[in-house]
Amino acid sequence: MKKITTPFYDFLGMSTAALCLMHCLIFPLLTILPLGLNHDPVIDLVFASIGSFAIFKIIKKSSVLVSTILLVSMSLIWISILGEMLFDIHVDFIYFGGIGMIIGHLLNYKLHKKQHH
Template sequence: MKKTATPFYDILGLSTATICLVHCLIFPLLTILPFGLNHNPVIDLLFALIGVFAIFKIIKKSSVLVSSILVVSMSLIWISILGEMIFEIHIDLIYLGGIGMIIGHLLNYKLHKKQNH
């Protein structure tokens, strides 16, 4: 059971981080089209909550490097989301956080796969 837990959370975190990053990159382009779309930071908050859940499950069993990458990346994402929700300013740290999350989950997945084979 423990052998499948970490890959599951890596895949969950990786897919969530990728979807979130695509959302953050594509959505500003969609707002200039006359569809009447407005950005809602609650969507970003939902992605971040899923990411936090995956990270808490992963950092207990991962290396210091992977844990550091994931925690710093999630911190950047939360700073950006809270800045937008509280101060109504867009902070580009969310992009760096999303890229860091993808890198951290991929690295952890590869290290975990390497250890089990």
């Protein structure tokens, strides 16, 4: 059985964070159109779950800097999602968390690539 590599998890994390960030930025614009769309925090929860899976696979083999960026970013995302689901308040931490996730995964990918070349 083939072992899944760290670059795969970096790609999974980066793409999930990018899709989540696009969803968070574009969806509010779509709600002003009369399309009958409502925001569902379950979608955010799915993105956060996939992202959490990816970072927990990565942080075991990452530098302290990358691990810290990813964990802080994911914490911001979870705080924002849980705040919305439990208390019906919107916290903009999710945007910073998404950007941090992309940066953390890109940094980890570059560091990992540098170590193996």
